Amino acid sequence: MATSTESLEEFYRHKFNILSQNLTKHTGQFNVFRIEDRIATNTTAANYIRRDFFKIMLFRGNTVFHYGDRSIAINGTTLLFFHPKVPYTYEALEPDTKGCFCVFKEEFFQDSFRINLSELPLFSVGTYPVFKLNDENYGEISAIFEKILATIEKDYIYKYELIKSYVGELIFLALQLHPAVDLYRHVDAGSRMTAAFTELLERQFPIESTTQRFELRSPKVAAERLSVHVNYLNRAIKKTTGRTTTDHIFERLATEAKALLKYTNWSIAEISYALGFEDQAHFNNFFKKQTNGSPSSFRKV
16 A cells, blocks of 8 residues: 555544544644553554654553654653654554553644744654653653643643643653754754755655656756755765765665555556656666665565
């Protein structure tokens, strides 16, 4: 099955049988759940799809999350962040799995932060979204989730404003656990250009249809989209990352190819077309150079 995008309204309908007409403005933008309630009657894995909402999850148990092209084994107590741009799924949950998760749209936090959620390191594309917690961290974060769960049940006119502050506390506590300031401080024009290129590249993914076609195949095309000369773009990226623009494009193409081979039933010819290759032979050669294996052998693993 191809990757698709699940809306927050669809999430409520499919997972909790809540119809969109029964959602208030705030509950349509934010909600919180206990994992044990979620899996009481369903321990099956989720579909590998992109969502149009953010998710923060406090997870206690063992499973494997498939996030982008990565498979992340989760053991014990973990805090996870999920971004709308990255498709994900997880293995079937064990009955004794515990924890909480909240889901929300970016509009819920409109005017609450000085920057957009997508600009925060925790929700930036490419960020490792998993935080292993010790007992002290778990106690602190679990207490915040309990406050959110208690507050959302109250008949209190400002309860969603209070919830926003609790979720903000979750986000900034996680930033303390794993500071990423240095990764996102653009100290010069070259690093700013590299960040703009990375954002442009990531906006091309995920590929969600066999009729969709990746067109950012060369540094020249990327430079045109960014309204800069290709030589300037190449110098900036090489200076900032130590790698060429083409290296970055090919690496991201290989990442998407792996995801499509693993999580869709598209033919290899369809995948090669969607990724912008002239024919399947060119795709096969590209994939072998990037991974030391053929697309068909990777799909069998």
